[in-house]
Amino acid sequence: MSDHPKTPVVPVVPVEAFEPPYYVAVFTSVRSQEQDGYGETSARMEELVKDVPGYLGMEHAQTPGGLGITVGYFRDADALTRWRTDAEHRVAQRRGRAEWYESYTLHVAKVERSHGFTRAETRRDPRAD
Template sequence: MSDHPETPVAPVEAFEPPYYVAVFATVRTPDQTGYGETNARMEELVKDVPGFLGMDHAQTPGGLGITVGYFRDAEALAEWRDNAEHRAAQRRGRADWYQNYTLHVAKVERSHGFTRAPG
């Protein structure tokens, strides 16, 4: 146990709809050689997409990983989908890192959030 408090974790804020989400759910293979570096590069790269709003990640103890990307409009999501480096990472993921995955894309029509006041 560390003497330092953990950095607070919070989900991406609620945005004014409509906007889009891409929900990427994965189970990875045992060999993750190169995954961490590629994942970090993708997280850097997507931030440069105009209309990218943020990203949430979760991992279950059983190995299910979920990443949710938030995009202002369909054009921003398409720009990310069509990015050449992202496409190369997708190919590598299918060849090496993912046992299986699903991708769900949806238009958000309602969004709200809650934050407990300190104290």
Template sequence: MSDHSSEPVGPVEAYEPPYYVAVFTAVRTESRRGYSETNARMEDLVKDIPGYLGMDHAQTPGGLGITVGYFRDAEALTEWRSNAEHRGAQRRGRDEWYRSYTLHVAKVERSHGFVRERGPAAG
């Protein structure tokens, strides 16, 4: 997961379906060696995939991490899955960083969002 930043927090926007999501849920080991650098590299690398739409991250206090990647089509997701550098990071994750993980891939058929308008605070 990314380090905290000063950028506003918000979910990836709701896109017009269909599109795909890859939901990666993991529990980490105690090993931290190289994780942050590799994670940052993967976040930079995936942005170069045509059809990549964005990514959401969440971490529970108990240590469960959730990353959701959004992709316009199955081809974009396949390109990301088969990227050689990403495959290497996956191997290292299994060898060092993850106690357990699951990956769920789904086609989004319905999507909507909400953004509160900035205005005077309710009093």
């Protein structure tokens, strides 16, 4: 048995299903070899977007092959426009094109239907042993 305390496991959960309509921005990218400053800028953008009125949440995924997907959720088109045109975000976008990305696509969509599922914790019947 180890004397080291166990690191707490942070549950992985998707962003909740919001009441439609709302908007999503799906940013799919392949990063370049040059990543100087990327982590700091990415963390700053995650903090900055939280201040946008109408921002609902964000999810990230990265494949082992290097494809990254970020999905941002926004209550309305105005919130998405505020984020897209934010001065600090615009600087990060330009730097991304110049340094950090080999390629990317951005898809923006209005969500008209949304639902979710979470498995309930099942209780074990002690008599089953």
